[in-house]
Amino acid sequence: MNNLSRRALLAGGLVAPVALSACGKGPDADIVWRLGTNLPISHPLSARMKEAADRIYERSGHRLFIEVYPSSQLGTDADMLAQVRAGAIQMLSISGLIMSILVPQTALSGIGFAFQDRQQLFNAMDGSLGAEIKQALAARHLIATPKVFESGFRQITTSSRPINSPADLAGMKIRVPLGSLWTSMFRSFGAAPTSINFSEVYSALQTRVVEGQENPLAVVDTGKLYEVQHYCALTNHMWDGFWLMQNEEALNKLPGDLRDLVQAEFSAAADLQREDLAVLAETLPKKMQDEGLILNRPDTQIFRQHLRDKGFYAHWREQLGETSWRVLENYVGGLA
Known part of the structure; x- marks a missing residue:
């Protein structure tokens, strides 16, 4: 390496x-x-x-x-x-x-529950989807x-309950970064997304200002968020x-x-x-378990179908444009 x-x-x-x-x-x-x-x-x-x-x-x-x-x-x-x-x-x-x-097109790679795994993702990012984004940047x-x-793929951690289905997110106050892609997705699940600077996330979780947050496991690890969270759902819900x-x-x-x-x-x-x-x-899930987090792997197709039913994909297809959306769906299949 x-x-x-x-x-x-x-x-x-x-x-x-x-x-x-x-x-x-x-x-x-x-x-x-x-x-x-x-x-x-x-x-x-x-x-x-x-x-x-x-x-x-x-x-x-x-x-x-x-x-x-x-x-x-x-x-x-x-x-x-x-x-x-x-x-x-x-x-x-x-x-x-x-x-x-x-540059709105840079959100294409982060559409909720669009990609199934890293191979599918990098086929797209090293192919025509990446080219679409780079063209928009060049403009x-x-x-x-x-x-x-x-x-990396982002996962959901919580202090109150495990996340196995969209219903488990209903009413949950969850920290997200500033950005409409995050807020619109979690609102589709009935959650209450709250934008908080990352430097304040640990204390917000510790004092129960929010119940949960979402980030790649590397960030959960380096931020020691496992100290103030009990559950981690390996949702791979967005890639960044x-x-x-x-x-x-x-x-x-x-x-x-x-x-x-x-x-x-x-x-x-x-x-x-x-x-x-x-x-x-490969290694961080076990490390998170060793640190005390209870991990689970939900059925992501349930989450994808929920977003489809709530009009999340239709909304973002309109926001990002039909041409760009078709390039995304060429890799991940029909979404909206």
Whole structure:
């Protein structure tokens, strides 16, 4: 698994911190870019991007240095998005579901209960669905690297009761990130979705401001949410990926060989990071059980049918457009 060992992932869930700039590299570079992300450098996504940046520096003959700024050092997602659009930073790694506020098509990969597994998902994201999203980003002068990075399938944790069917969500106050895709889906289940900053989620769960939350298991693990939750339903209800976007003007200013090098190295990094997440997907359920969470695997077809009956898919087909929706259904079958 290259520099990030399988043993490290199995042992700690995430990887050990990686230095932002090794051996003082960078000042002698002809071109210096900045890459912002909201994830810590210990997360496989940030770590793999840092590795790619180091390789680009070496393979370019020290002509291009990309400095990685993790943990929202360059500002919030909204701040960094404004900066990359203005050219103040050259690269941004951001959740497609968050990005959908500006580019609605990036929500296509997160439609509730659409994808059955990772293979189906990546067939779509490395195929015409990913191309549809990248085309929409390019229309905003944001050029995505060829392959999307993975955040993972999201699961539901609760303090009060297990979730086996949509009826179990009725009336539940559940924390969700800010975004209409989350709120509309959980409202379709009769829940009361509440947007809370992630930094406040632990205390909100601890004080019962909300009963539950939803996130990939890696986030449940690193946030120690298992300490204030009792149940975890492995619903895989939404998938989220991180697009690595480049300012179009900055990219076009690079010599052709450097443009090719950047795309190739970050594509290779995305493949490695996906392998990292696949390991976590295998190991984290047992770790969560060892931490005291009671896990269950609901029948997801019941949830999908409920969303269909409530008009959730019809609503999002209208929001995202018939053409984009057909591309999604080419991979996952009829939804609405």
